[in-house]
Amino acid sequence: MFPFSGVAEAMGLPGTGSGGSGAGGFTGLIPLLLMFVIFYFLLIRPQQKKAKQQRELLSGLKKGDSVITSGGIYGRIAEINDTIITLEVADKVRIKVARSYVTAVTSTGQEAAPPPPKKPA
Numbered sequence: 001m002f003p004f005s006g007v008a009e010a011m012g013l014p015g016t017g018s019g020g021s022g023a024g025g026f027t028g029l030i031p032l033l034l035m036f037v038i039f040y041f042l043l044i045r046p047q048q049k050k051a052k053q054q055r056e057l058l059s060g061l062k063k064g065d066s067v068i069t070s071g072g073i074y075g076r077i078a079e080i081n082d083t084i085i086t087l088e089v090a091d092k093v094r095i096k097v098a099r100s101y102v103t104a105v106t107s108t109g110q111e112a113a114p115p116p117p118k119k120p121a
Helices: 005-011 024-059
Strands: 066-069 074-080 084-090 093-098 102-107
Touching: 024 102, 066 084, 074 093
Parallel strands: none
Antiparallel strands: 066 074, 066 102, 074 084, 084 093
16 A cells, blocks of 8 residues: 555554564664654754854954954954953944854954945946
């Protein structure tokens, strides 16, 4: 009735024509193992890669880097220690931010290049 009788047995469907349960314990685990493999490659592994990139970003921060925080604050690192970063967001305006809230480095100490001039139409 079903082309994959092992899957049908694991789902507990009657009428698969097997007559006995023989290796029913192992065939019942196959769908669970398959689901775990799919979850690993679609959810767990990408999450681990993203966390590793964030750790590398935070460990590579240095004084003078221009950064963006998770709250959307742009600033330049004026001071840095293990857990707190002091950002200079304007002339003589400094704020303290937890190091873990830095999400991106925009440039390394230089201002971003101005956009190219628009050509007249």
